[in-house]
Amino acid sequence: MKTASAGPEIERLISLLAKLPGLGPRSARRAALHLLGKKDALMRPLADALADAADKIRACTECGNLDVADPCTVCAAPNRLDAAICVVETVGDLWALERAGAFKGRYHVLGGVLSALDGVRPEDLNIAKLVERAAREEVSEIVLALNATVDGQTTAHYLADRMADCGVAVTSLARGVPVGGELDYLDDGTLAAAFRSRSSV
Amino acid sequence: MKTASAGPEIERLISLLAKLPGLGPRSARRAALHLLGKKDALMRPLADALADAADKIRACTECGNLDVADPCTVCAAPNRLDAAICVVETVGDLWALERAGAFKGRYHVLGGVLSALDGVRPEDLNIAKLVERAAREEVSEIVLALNATVDGQTTAHYLADRMADCGVAVTSLARGVPVGGELDYLDDGTLAAAFRSRSSV
Numbered sequence: 001m002k003t004a005s006a007g008p009e010i011e012r013l014i015s016l017l018a019k020l021p022g023l024g025p026r027s028a029r030r031a032a033l034h035l036l037g038k039k040d041a042l043m044r045p046l047a048d049a050l051a052d053a054a055d056k057i058r059a060c061t062e063c064g065n066l067d068v069a070d071p072c073t074v075c076a077a078p079n080r081l082d083a084a085i086c087v088v089e090t091v092g093d094l095w096a097l098e099r100a101g102a103f104k105g106r107y108h109v110l111g112g113v114l115s116a117l118d119g120v121r122p123e124d125l126n127i128a129k130l131v132e133r134a135a136r137e138e139v140s141e142i143v144l145a146l147n148a149t150v151d152g153q154t155t156a157h158y159l160a161d162r163m164a165d166c167g168v169a170v171t172s173l174a175r176g177v178p179v180g181g182e183l184d185y186l187d188d189g190t191l192a193a194a195f196r197s198r199s200s201v
Numbered sequence: 202m203k204t205a206s207a208g209p210e211i212e213r214l215i216s217l218l219a220k221l222p223g224l225g226p227r228s229a230r231r232a233a234l235h236l237l238g239k240k241d242a243l244m245r246p247l248a249d250a251l252a253d254a255a256d257k258i259r260a261c262t263e264c265g266n267l268d269v270a271d272p273c274t275v276c277a278a279p280n281r282l283d284a285a286i287c288v289v290e291t292v293g294d295l296w297a298l299e300r301a302g303a304f305k306g307r308y309h310v311l312g313g314v315l316s317a318l319d320g321v322r323p324e325d326l327n328i329a330k331l332v333e334r335a336a337r338e339e340v341s342e343i344v345l346a347l348n349a350t351v352d353g354q355t356t357a358h359y360l361a362d363r364m365a366d367c368g369v370a371v372t373s374l375a376r377g378v379p380v381g382g383e384l385d386y387l388d389d390g391t392l393a394a395a396f397r398s399r400s401s402v
Contacts, residue, residue: 006296007269009257013250019243020224020232027223032254033293034222036267039255042220047251049214050236054244056210057237066237068208092234095207 010036062133064109064126066091074098074107081105084141085133087159089113089152097145105143108133113146113155122158130159134166144172211237263334265310265327267292275299275308282306286334287344288360290314290353298346306344309334314347314356323359331360335367345373 010032018028035043060072067073084105088094094107110125134142142163146152160170175193177186211233219229236244261273268274285306289295295308311326335343343364347353361371376394378387
């Protein structure tokens, strides 16, 4: 990590950049030099954008989405369905679903999944609020869009149990062959699930 | 790049992060979410470090190195040799040589290499100052530590010509087998150069 003769200002910048996911010590050095070569075009705007976003962006108290407004744009949108709530692990998953344009209801961000290994318990997640929202009269379906991992599925089962008395339909995303996927490269579990859920052409 | 429902503050942050070398649109989104999850531990310190470095760091008027001081720490160091100047393309190369601890003289950063393709001419580089420094009485050797690329070697030949009348020895880094390198994986040019420059054991 030592860059030598660069002074503590650059060292500090590099060590902070190296904490970003996707950047290591070497690429952080490269990024720092790139930034110092484009002070007005990139470095100062990035500093401003970081400070600005840190001040303005917060978690929506209704759904956990990140936005400058609270309730967030999705929760406040008048043209979205109130009948369905899509449960996701992270805001990144919410963005992915919005990019796909697959869902026109509201979201609920859990902020993670249950994990015995990492010590994540139900009270560590945004679950109480979800149960409260699920019990509302206008809500008829909860779509669990959690990752198809062991922890994701454990969490899905836990949530389905918790909402059993809310009188809502609890659904989850389909398992199957991804678009563009080749059968030969798919794992056995996915193939078996796709076979079980086959549909008429 | 569209993240939807995230607001212009996050969009702007993501598009700026995506301009860093090593980060694309997807990893920039991931970095933005990571930062928003660690506002006080990472996001605000990074904003401060960027603004601080943008204000304080500048190019040394003597050698082109980046530092808060001008002349820079290397130029000002009393315990370094004045007799030798090592010419590098970028500050990143200077850092790499300093990490290796291979050189105890002064440096000179060209800021690039000559390139007919990219339209980089001698007057676009920090060459006039180098010739001036090479002509100084105390300087006896100029070490050209340029990349072993076509443009790097073109530039090395040009610099050797320009400094022919300065009365200094112009040298360049040795070509050979890298430490830990396996002969079978080396290119023919490197092997031939290493063979020509063989030394007695």
